[in-house]
Amino acid sequence: MRDWQAWTIKFSAVFAAVSRWTGALLAAEGFPIPSSWLSWWVPFSAFMGAFMAGVEGWAFAYVFNAWWMMRKEENEREEAGEKVKKLSPQLLRMVVLSAFTFILVLTPYIAAMVRGTTLSTILSHDWSLFGWSASVAASTITIVASVGVAQGRSNEIRRRKRLSKCSLCGKSTLNLKKHMQMHAAEVAHIESIPEAIRVLRDRYPEGALPSVGEIATWRRP
Numbered sequence: 001m002r003d004w005q006a007w008t009i010k011f012s013a014v015f016a017a018v019s020r021w022t023g024a025l026l027a028a029e030g031f032p033i034p035s036s037w038l039s040w041w042v043p044f045s046a047f048m049g050a051f052m053a054g055v056e057g058w059a060f061a062y063v064f065n066a067w068w069m070m071r072k073e074e075n076e077r078e079e080a081g082e083k084v085k086k087l088s089p090q091l092l093r094m095v096v097l098s099a100f101t102f103i104l105v106l107t108p109y110i111a112a113m114v115r116g117t118t119l120s121t122i123l124s125h126d127w128s129l130f131g132w133s134a135s136v137a138a139s140t141i142t143i144v145a146s147v148g149v150a151q152g153r154s155n156e157i158r159r160r161k162r163l164s165k166c167s168l169c170g171k172s173t174l175n176l177k178k179h180m181q182m183h184a185a186e187v188a189h190i191e192s193i194p195e196a197i198r199v200l201r202d203r204y205p206e207g208a209l210p211s212v213g214e215i216a217t218w219r220r221p
């Protein structure tokens with residue numbers, strides 16, 4: 001099951017964001033991070049940053065994999081003649097948006113490293129600081145949302161794969177054997193096999209009728 005992965009990723013992404021949200025919320029209240037905290041806050045934040053990068057990498061792998069499976073499944077269904085409402089492009093757009101916000105988050109760090117300066121020097125303009133802060137918040141939200149959508153679709157695909165289609169009435173069912181017993185009951189009371197076939201043909205004009213031999217077995221108790 002891949003479900004535990006999605007839950008772990010979502011939980012970890014939120015957990016990894018805690019240090020950034022705490023700093024932001026404190027600042028919003030007018031308090032900077034207390035200087036007495038700095039001895040542990042800085043290594044803690046660095047650890048959370050590295051942890052976040054790991055979680056993002058895992059999340060992208062998960063979502064791309066889900067997108068690939070979804071696209072394959074949608075194409076298969078379409079080739080089988082089903083009218084498919086394609087949802088994989090929507091998931092791809094979400095993951096591209098997540099990647100874009102993640103790049104916005106990383107870029108100032110990389111620029112600061114290349115120039116040998118600090119992040120606050122790079123983000124000295126108000127607009128750049130606001131933009132960067134917004135993308136930090138957005139990157140957590142978009143990745144959690146993408147993983148959530150990917151998880152929902154994966155579950156749906158797994159459910160659909162477990163369903164078998166009845167060739168007689170065209171309905172999908174989890175238990176085809178039990179479903180066929182229902183059709184058997186429809187004609188069990190009819191004495192002659194040709195008459196049973198006629199009844200089934202009338203009821204399911206577009207369905208593929210079972211063989212005469214099979215219908216004969218339906219009639220035994």
Ligand SMILES: [Zn+2]
Nearest residue numbers: 166168169170
């Ligand atoms: Zn059926």
